[in-house]
Amino acid sequence: MSDARAEILGKIRQSRGVIDDSAAEARLSTRPRGIIPARTDKAPGVLVDLFVTQAEFVDASVDRVASADDVPDAVAAYLASQNLPSEVRLAPDTQLDDIPWDQRPTLLVSRGKTDGSHEVSVTAAFAGIAETGSLMLHSGPESPSTLNFLPDHHVVVLRASQVRKSYEDGWDDLRRQMTSRPNTLPRTVNFITGPSRTGDIEQKILMGAHGPRRLHIVLIDDGFIGTSTPEKFDGI
């Protein structure tokens, strides 16, 4: 339908006076940032606290552990607390390689995407966004998107050093990583803010509409914690 294309663009141009797109060109190359909420203006350690508060505010649960060595126990404890079988589907993500899963021989770990038959997935986050307690994840050979949506329980491993102030900081990190093909995002970038929910029946909020019923974050305190005196954050 290339006719439609010419017709539509023609009509748009007709409505414009002098055509000067230099402002638009500049915007695409400089990508100016807008207003970033001041609530994110915190020292790194306090920023992690803000992330936790915000994530819990949207009904995610957060378990803070000291190191990667503690993750298997934390995951096993979560499964037990939810009366779930001791079995997880793990993202084949190198970020999770330093976790000693064999420390819990009873925990059954398989790796790969999911066809919907797995009840619990464990994936790594790309970043945590403190502003709203959102997790930033993206697709790739090591991080199938199906793991973020099909299982009933989504467990996400996040490191304190990955917590960013704003979505914009997350985008900058991702851009830095996409050096081979600049300006090309992975197929899917997800910002996940709490578990799946719906208000479509009489505006009553219920968890677990089509995506995970629960979102559990295992947060590894890998460096920032204890480095700053916790200041009180106000008015979030």
Next chain:
Amino acid sequence: MESTSHRFPENARAALTNEALQSALGKLETGFVVNRATAAGRLPEFEALRDQARDIKNHTLAHLDYYLEAFEAKVIENGGHVHWASTAAEARQIILDICRTVDAKTVTKGKSMIAEEIALNDYLAENGVEPIETDLGEYIIQLRDEPPSHIIAPAVHVIKEQVAEAFHVAHTHLDPNRSLEEPRELLEEARAVLRQKFLDADVGITGANFLIAETGTSVIVTNEGNGDLTQILPKIHIALASLEKVTPTLEDTTSLLRVLARSATGQEFSSYTTFSTGPRRDDDVDGPSEYHVVLLDNGRSGMLGSEFQDMLRCIRCGACMNHCPVYGVVGGHAYGWVYPGPMGAVLTPTLLGVEEAGHLPNASTFCGRCESVCPVRIPLPNLMRQYRKREFERKLVPASTRAGLGLWAFFARRPALYRVATEIMGLMLRVMGGKRGRIGWLPAARGWTAHRDMPAPTGRTFQAQWAARRAVRPQSSKDASRRTKL
């Protein structure tokens, strides 16, 4: 879908006596309205973010062709396809053709108002492709065979007993005696039924809240996760969107997202905000192998440069209808087409013509609440007023109203005569009101007095009182200085 906008008065009358509807609508004020206010209150920058959102949208509209071409180039570079459609019919055909390339039996759909606008479901079904709505609200109204009544909460007019009834009729493979009394039971059933549909679908169709020129990305915002399952599981993902959804950069999109969820549901961010760029990469292990974007015009390019251009800023948050006193009592179906409430009262006559939808801009008290909450500051009442003007100019207004307005204009242009006439009128009304001070019958306003008395004026006219006040207490210089400070 077929419009019944021309029957707005009849639709509205029926809505007022519909008990289920009235009970459902009663929850708007305690739900959406309170939640939005709370979310706005939690963010000191909220008002500044609204200004910024307006400016981003205005900038984009000023360079719309540039950004659309940039978007298209980027989608193609990433291995996707862009299809341009001038009309609803073209868009439907494009989508059907894509479905046919994989011999699609079923397609899952994320919520898309554009799909409603082009009546996609009926068309697909007529051509042998079964469309399955996956947003819970959309699924409910699809089973009930009715249009959405709200742009973000399509089944907001339905009560849970009606949902149970629809499920009993549709899900015949389940035990007919099962309990469906609680919302949780209804949700579990829908979740189980739709899960299989997600896995079986050949094509997934979603809308798009934004299309990003910088990266060739479509963005969806959902709470249920249905949009994500719709677009990652099938072989083909089609994103259907209208032209004005394009935004310049990730930064601009992020800025707009900061006001979207807060204005819509009062959440700081929706559960799932998803950015999709092209098909799955060679080494990806899941995701669709084809990615198509269908760009629909359907009258929007004609709004550019017109007095209705501001309406193209709309980001479909629904706040204007949540806060509208008229929507709050008649609900969305009364508006007769896809877009209800104040945004529909402007958009529907623009897209369908004032002959079809001229009633809608009149269905407003001009209280201004919609404009006061619109995240992109669309002057909705003013745009409705433009339509009233047009309607009057085109002589679509009834003769009696035209005569009345003509009479009023005659006096209004002659201030001295106006003052005398209103003084006399006031006196007459006072006499008619009698001792009770209420008038039960007025010759020119029978429709109004049929349902309530009109209070008779008690004193002199405003102009007369104002003149008297100024004569007694001339404005002091102190008053004047206080005024400028205000």
